[in-house]
Amino acid sequence: MNPHMMDIPLLISSLIKYADRYHGDTEIVTRTVEGLIHRYNYSEAHSRSKKLANALSNIGIKHGDRVATLAWNTHRHLEIYYGVSGMGAICHTVNPRLFEDQICYIINHAEDVCLFFDLTFLPIVEKLSPQLKSIKKLVLMTDQQNMPTNTINNIICYEELIESESEDFSWPMFPENTDSSLCYTSGTTGNPKGVMYQHRTTILHSYAAVMPDALNLSARDVILPVVPMFHANAWGLPYAAALTGSKLVLPGSGMDGGSLYELFESEKVTLSAGVPTIWMGLVNHLKKEGLKFSTLKRTVIGGSAVPPAMTRTFEENYKVEVIHAWGMTEMSPLGTVSTLRNKHLPLSKKEQLSLKDKQGRAIYGVDMKIVDDDGRELPWDGKAFGELLVRGPWIINSYFKSSDFKTLKVDENKLSWFPTGDVATIDADGFMQITDRSKDVIKTGGEWISSIDLENIAVSHPDITEAAVIAVHHPKWDERPLLVAVKNEGSDIDRDKLLDFFKGKTAKWWVPDDVVFVEELPHTATGKLQKNKLREQYENYKLPTTNK
Numbered sequence: 001m002n003p004h005m006m007d008i009p010l011l012i013s014s015l016i017k018y019a020d021r022y023h024g025d026t027e028i029v030t031r032t033v034e035g036l037i038h039r040y041n042y043s044e045a046h047s048r049s050k051k052l053a054n055a056l057s058n059i060g061i062k063h064g065d066r067v068a069t070l071a072w073n074t075h076r077h078l079e080i081y082y083g084v085s086g087m088g089a090i091c092h093t094v095n096p097r098l099f100e101d102q103i104c105y106i107i108n109h110a111e112d113v114c115l116f117f118d119l120t121f122l123p124i125v126e127k128l129s130p131q132l133k134s135i136k137k138l139v140l141m142t143d144q145q146n147m148p149t150n151t152i153n154n155i156i157c158y159e160e161l162i163e164s165e166s167e168d169f170s171w172p173m174f175p176e177n178t179d180s181s182l183c184y185t186s187g188t189t190g191n192p193k194g195v196m197y198q199h200r201t202t203i204l205h206s207y208a209a210v211m212p213d214a215l216n217l218s219a220r221d222v223i224l225p226v227v228p229m230f231h232a233n234a235w236g237l238p239y240a241a242a243l244t245g246s247k248l249v250l251p252g253s254g255m256d257g258g259s260l261y262e263l264f265e266s267e268k269v270t271l272s273a274g275v276p277t278i279w280m281g282l283v284n285h286l287k288k289e290g291l292k293f294s295t296l297k298r299t300v301i302g303g304s305a306v307p308p309a310m311t312r313t314f315e316e317n318y319k320v321e322v323i324h325a326w327g328m329t330e331m332s333p334l335g336t337v338s339t340l341r342n343k344h345l346p347l348s349k350k351e352q353l354s355l356k357d358k359q360g361r362a363i364y365g366v367d368m369k370i371v372d373d374d375g376r377e378l379p380w381d382g383k384a385f386g387e388l389l390v391r392g393p394w395i396i397n398s399y400f401k402s403s404d405f406k407t408l409k410v411d412e413n414k415l416s417w418f419p420t421g422d423v424a425t426i427d428a429d430g431f432m433q434i435t436d437r438s439k440d441v442i443k444t445g446g447e448w449i450s451s452i453d454l455e456n457i458a459v460s461h462p463d464i465t466e467a468a469v470i471a472v473h474h475p476k477w478d479e480r481p482l483l484v485a486v487k488n489e490g491s492d493i494d495r496d497k498l499l500d501f502f503k504g505k506t507a508k509w510w511v512p513d514d515v516v517f518v519e520e521l522p523h524t525a526t527g528k529l530q531k532n533k534l535r536e537q538y539e540n541y542k543l544p545t546t547n548k
């Protein structure tokens with residue numbers, strides 16, 4: 001070992017220690033689940049995280065134990081992030097929007113010993129607790145005043161748990177490759193799979209996330225993560241905010257356009273982050289009420305492709321810069337961000353915006369390539385598309401407690417790559433563009449059609465709110481695209497008018513064979529279109545082109 005440099009492990013506790021010491025008076029504001037606005041700062045968050053760590057030791061939580069949460073983005077959840085991981089236990093964020101049997105499966109599979117939950121989720125916990133075999137302690141994340149009287153026995157009140165604890169706690173030192181937090185992917189097919197992060201991977205990912213060409217965070221920012229802390233650690237923002245000393249605004253359960261807008265304005269938010277569905281709600285609210293943002297400068301959108309029309313609405317109508325990002329739970333989650341290079345500055349706004357429609361360039365630490373069905377690397381010409389493979393220090397090696405070691409693909413140079421399940425192109429400047437999920441592409445007469453491209457065209461029609469394109473069986477072509485769309489209230493658009501709209505915007509043979517209008521589309525727990533549901537629903541759909 002090189003003895004000339006300090007050997008200090010990269011631990012999550014160092015983030016909150018830093019934020020306390022150098023940004024102690026910077027605020028953390030929460031819209032609490034109880035309804036009030038809670039306001040404190042990094043120093044107080046640090047003290048309470050230490051009190052929590054003491055309390056956890058007292059109730060028997062040990063190094064390596066898994067501690068589950070069913071919770072919104074709040075200051076208490078933040079204290080659990082730091083208190084649990086900081087003391088050497090593992091913070092397991094469970095997605096409360098999953099089906100109840102999936103929640104049970106996840107908690108039992110992880111063998112969580114303790115469950116922290118918000119008042120919103122008391123009914124779920126009451127119902128599921130007999131089936132949660134490993135859970136020994138239930139902690140309700142509220143104060144004494146809001147503790148329910150008529151509920152299951154032995155629920156501990158969060159505020160009471162930490163109240164009398166000392167804030168004297170020295171964060172233990174341990175190897176940086178110790179497990180720190182756990183998050184299961186939603187598992188649109190099969191059981192959810194656990195992704196176990198480490199202290200080292202979390203810190204490295206946080207460094208990478210704050211860079212100017214990534215999310216560009218600083219101590220001047222006020223960050224409101226709309227992306228939930230139970231979804232890939234809110235894209236790492238609770239860690240990255242402490243690393244930069246940014247003010248944090250946590251929206252609790254208030255995810256509707258009105259509640260979010262109110263917080264954006266009252267707390268002078270400069271940067272936010274969330275999936276496209278959330279922004280659709282917010283933009284509709286702004287349009288309806290004739291509102292504008294006064295401080296919001298940037299918004300990170302990812303989790304699924306950002307419809308080009310949304311980018312233009314934000315940038316042109318609201319003067320908010322869109323940071324289009326791509327990643328996966330398995331990648332901690334950041335992989336690429338669509339930020340321009342110096343050579344792109346002379347381009348017209350229109351050309352710059354079309355670059356932003358791509359998922360973007362790999363951030364330092366992430367290596368990627370596209371390969372064909374035989375694993376041969378494809379050229380970076382922006383045209384050839386194939387399966388996207390990634391590798392890097394914060395990318396999964398194998399799923400938690402899974403004997404499935406075939407997670408990775410080994411290439412001719414004996415390097416291991418994680419197959420993302422995404423199909424993409426990469427252009428000469430390194431901008432990656434997802435053309436589809438490998439299971440969503442429409443395979444027609446030996447050629448592939450990108451469902452995402454067609455959806456983008458459909459939603460760029462002013463009368464269409466949301467659209468999904470799925471493959472339907474065709475006797476001659478094998479598969480053909482069917483467009484399932486939601487139209488705006490009061491619109492009289494019909495099939496032919498909508499299909500006409502595709503003319504000139506895509507190859508003739510890509511135009512969907514038919515359109516079905518529906519009231520709403522099914523979404524996964526993380527707000528993504530649930531195309532497997534639609535495929536099941538329209539499995540026997542008879543296209544009007546069957547005989548062509």
Ligand code: ADP
Pocket residue numbers: 184185186187188232301302303304305306324325326327328329330333359420421422434437524526528
């Ligand atoms: P889940 O929804 O299963 O919890 P993830 O958030 O990890 O999981 O989903 C990762 C997948 O989401 C990616 O593989 C990709 O298909 C899709 N995705 C994420 N960001 C984008 C983006 N900007 N554009 C298109 N697809 C995206």
